[in-house]
Amino acid sequence: MSRYDLVVIGAGPAGMTAAIYAVRANLNVLLLDKLAPGGQIINTNEIENYPGVGKVNGAELAIKMFEQTQELGVDFDYRTVTKIESLEGIKQIYTEEDKDVIEALTVIVATGTRPRTLNIPGEEEYKGSAISWCAICDGAKYRDKDVTIIGGGNSAVDEGTYLATITKSLSIITDFDLTADPVSSDYLRSLPNVTVYPYKRVVEFIGEGGQFKGVKFADKETSENEQIVQCEGVFEYIGAIPSTEFLQGTNLLEGHGFIEANERMATKIPGIFAAGDCISKHLRQVVTATADGAIAAQEASSYIKALRRQEI
Structure with a gap:
């Protein structure tokens, strides 16, 4: 002993x-x-x-x-x-x-x-490079680039508000809607470079030749209407x-x-x-x-x- x-x-x-x-x-x-x-x-x-x-x-x-x-x-x-x-x-x-x-x-x-993860194709391959869980840590490298956030809670909205100030565009994909406090959510939604995709389910992280390209998602309930948002980085905030x-x-x-x-x-x-x-x-x-x-x-x-x- x-x-x-x-x-x-x-x-x-x-x-x-x-x-x-x-x-x-x-x-x-x-x-x-x-x-x-x-x-x-x-x-x-x-x-x-x-x-x-x-x-x-x-x-x-x-x-x-x-x-x-x-x-x-x-x-x-x-x-x-x-x-x-x-x-x-x-x-x-x-x-x-x-x-x-x-x-x-x-x-x-x-x-x-x-981190709570999605366990979908591409996540394991790109985590730590194109997929991160900390905007304060990794956000600066995406200055003037296209970025996507997954999630709509307090962390997603708080970090999204920061990212929106430095990125070219910010897409937010969430399975409900923005659920942080209404004032913060409305402010983030109002920013000109922010697009919110509510009631969506992320399907896959897309890459080509080892290079990250974007996020594929679809309607949450029906899994129809698949879309791809092109971006250079993703931040997951699902808990x-x-x-x-x-x-x-x-x-x-x-x-x-x-x-x-x-x-x-x-x-x-x-x-x-x-x-x-x-x-x-x-x-x-x-x-x-x-x-x-x-x-x-x-x-x-x-x-x-x-x-x-x-x-x-």
């Missing part, structure tokens, strides 16, 4: 930052992830708003973060966490890969989210799924499956903290994830110091 001061679950920007801060606070740290380190940023072609870095490929930034954890001596392992139990101050982490139980004084959950299934049955989650954490990244269970996109929050960006991770690690360190003072 392995035992650590801190186990960080999730090796995205939040988790890796937490591990870096924690090991620098002289904690014995294990970083776990079921996939390659980096989280969602490894699927982002270019990141342009991470301070001090400039334009960088998402996978390259992830590698740099992970290399820093390894240079500092953070233990890393590929594990799929299935359950966390809190017993008399000790956290027990169970994984899918083996029967060994990992023990820790503290845990930081930083498992992020995964995000928090990767917190292993916490079902605990009191850590709100109604949509996100973790409830306070400003110190503390959850309702003492010694369990959370950081990054998996928590209930307003803005999900690399920079906010790293900030969450730093706070969570600092609080985990303080929690452990308090435990050790009680033992004296």
Whole structure:
């Protein structure tokens, strides 16, 4: 049975930052992830708003973060966490890969989210290049180009309002209509370079010779009247799924499956903290994830110091 001061679950920007801060606070740290380190940023072609870095490929930034954890001596392992139990101050982490139980004084959950996808032809081929889920991250490369948004909720309208200011044209394809607040929806609809296609179903992402060309869609109810809107980029806003299934049955989650954490990244269970996109929050960006991770690690360190003072 392995035992650590801190186990960080999730090796995205939040988790890796937490591990870096924690090991620098002289904690014995294990970083776990079921996939390659980096989280969602490894699927982002270019990141342009991470301070001090400039334009960088998402996978390259992830590698740099992970290399820093390894240079500092953070233990890393590929594990799929299935359950966390809190017993008399000790956290027990169970994984899918083996029967060994990992023990820790503290845990930081930083498992992020995964985009809800359409699972239609062309999506897998063009995701991360022509298909993105973050206009703030990737919108700038489509300046004066034709872009399509899929979705009509708050995220779609908010990001669409931003994209409309920099793109040549913006098409919005949604299976209902714009469902954000009426003032924001009406404003977006009124912009001269915006066209809304309501009550439509996206059928396929079109390409030719590896080059993305556009989006094919049809009437939602009848699947008739197929159309193709030509564009150079697509942003999908049909929801995000928090990767917190292993916490079902605990009191850590709100109604949509996100973790409830306070400003110190503390959850309702003492010694369990959370950081990054998996928590209930307003803005999900690399920079906010790293900030969450730093706070969570600092609080985990303080929690452990308090435990050790009680033992004296």
